[in-house]
Amino acid sequence: MSDVISADRRLGVNPSRSLSRRVSVRLAAVLFVLWGTITVTFLVLSVLPGDRATILLNITSGQVIERTPEELAPINAQYGFDQPIAQQYLNYFWQLLQGKLGYSFELQRPVTHIIAEQLLPTFTLAITALLLAWLIAIPWTLLTAGRSNKLGALGSAVETLLAGLPQYWIGILLLIVFAIGLRWFPVVGGVTLWGTVLPAITLAIPLAGFIGHAIRGEFERSMQQPFVLSARARGMSLAGVRLRHVLRHALIPAITLSGWAIGNLLSGAVLVEAVFARPGLGNVLVNAVSNKDFALVSGIVILISSLYIIINLVVDLIYLIVDPRLRGRV
Known part of the structure; x- marks a missing residue:
């Protein structure tokens, strides 16, 4: 610096x-x-x-x-x-x-009151899905990136597969298996912790593929940098180099991607909330569009857009701090 x-x-x-x-x-x-x-x-x-x-x-x-x-x-x-x-x-x-x-x-109510009531469940779902996606992507990248060619190809293939899965298909599959079949989770999603698990996983799986792919490319490039050999020469273990040095450099593209991810998660919540009958802005937006409720539709769209833009601005500032x-x- x-x-x-x-x-x-x-x-x-x-x-x-x-x-x-x-x-x-x-x-x-x-x-x-x-x-x-x-x-x-x-x-x-x-x-x-x-x-x-x-x-x-x-x-x-x-x-x-x-x-x-x-x-x-x-x-x-x-x-x-x-x-x-x-x-x-x-x-x-x-x-x-x-x-x-x-x-x-x-609804015969001010738009701000409606949005205030429905924003927290949607935003909570989006943030939970983002954190879960990171928890999936980072260990998977550390396990498979920068090792043998076969293991790297397997990791990249899994990430590509996850990124291409449709969210509504994942949601229906999880609902059938874990809610209806095994009865581990409620069929109708609520705002409780237990009712948020399946919707969050539905949103997190494709996003984990995108984040993992972004981390992998930078991770493998960083493994070829001179600082890796220098750290190894000082006696640091390979696992320590990968975790403490290489991973830090590899996170920069994924941090940038997270700004886009928030907007994607907020829009994806519309489908997920419909699949799991979960309260939130998604169901309100669908009904408002069908009834051409101009004020409510524009209020929700402007709110989501503003959040997306502000979050991307914050990500840019974090980018400046990290690099x-x-x-x-x-």
Whole structure:
């Protein structure tokens, strides 16, 4: 690290200023991506088939019937559905800037209250699956990477197989075998620890394949570096070198991958929560899309996107801490 800072100073580069500039660029990119997500979400929901005023009246009345223009006019005026699409977008964006996600006409409740109730089960499931994926990937990599060609090929093949497994297929298989057949776990998943095991495993298995593959490539490259021979010459055991030195270098790509993994897990939770009948944002989002509940859908999508973007930003900062060589780059 001191060598990097000294080199930057010789080149006339202030490391602190360079790091601040890098963080500023990342923050600007985050704001741009978030704006793009909000805009695309608005446009997609606006062009979905079905009249929002008709759906709203049918939900509130409990009758699915055709509505006359006279019935729809006051609803369109109240919610601004009769305004030009550009004006609707500006009104929508202004409300978001004020922290207002809107009101769910399906559930007749503020969107923020609905999300607050359902966020914890979904986020808990995603984080548990991520930790479980790491617990699977690291021991498997240490066991098979950087050893014989046959063992390395076996490890890589298993990781490729795991990464390609569909989450819904894994969930149904685990449900049939361990919940219905062996009755070790509840059929209907809940928010308890026991009810979280199968959904977490369902999400973790494919992710473990991706993380293991990312660690393996860097692990095998690091095994060829001079510091391995130097550590061995100092009397350190091969297991100690692999665990204390090589693994640290190999974790950097996987740390970066974890930022993407959170977004993937949050989206994958939609299927998993449906398979295990588990409470969370997934089931709420599916129902909101089918009923064209604009405020609720956009609120959930914006929340998940924001979490995904913020987590990736944090991962980038962790990346700078783990690898000081990147601190002088912009």
